[in-house]
Amino acid sequence: MNSEQATARVVRLLEEIGIQYMLVGAISSNAYGIARATHDADIVAAFDAGGLTELVRRLGPEFRLDRQMQIETITGSVRNVLTFVRTSFDIELFRLNADEHHQQRFARRRRQWISELQREAWIPTAEDVVIQKLRWGRRKDLDDVQNVIAVSGHRFDWEYVNAWTTKHGTHELLKEIRASIPDTEFLDEQE
Secondary structure: OOHHHHHHHHHHHHHHHOOOEEEEHHHHHHHHOOOOOOOEEEEEEOOOOOHHHHHHHHHHHHEEEEEEEEEOOOOOOEEEEEEEOOOOEEEEEEEOOOOHHHHHHHHHOEEEEEOOOOEEEEEOOHHHHHHHHHHHOOHHHHHHHHHHHHHHHHHOOHHHHHHHHHHHOOHHHHHHHHHHOOOOHHHHHOO
């Protein structure tokens, strides 16, 4: 089993147990933009009492859960790290919390084929990928924003994106990134 198969196994078990989730991070931006390699997988999940324990039990000894919870500083999400022992690949499990945008993007998520996992899975909309990655603001996140907009931005609900980026204080950064993207409208004309 490789890292992608390990992630697909976690997704399959989340669904079997009945835990709602969505893949975020590079996997979700790859679905809408230009694919890039990643050293981990990120999943937001609505764990109920005992849900994480049941997931770890079903995964068995090939996976190790770091019992030390961490807090993600932007949204205040509790994070647990699950490691696929064979490759040391980390799957970061973020618990769905009360952050307004966190809740909104979870409610808007969609089921889509994920080529890396060779299966369908729940992911945020392209707009929500951009909004959240602007909040994180790391160089790789901003590169993802540029790539997602370049590939999928012509289908965006820009009113929704502008409202959230204004609320989060990232609207000027969004405008800078949009201005840096060459005009790609001619690509649509060839379809």
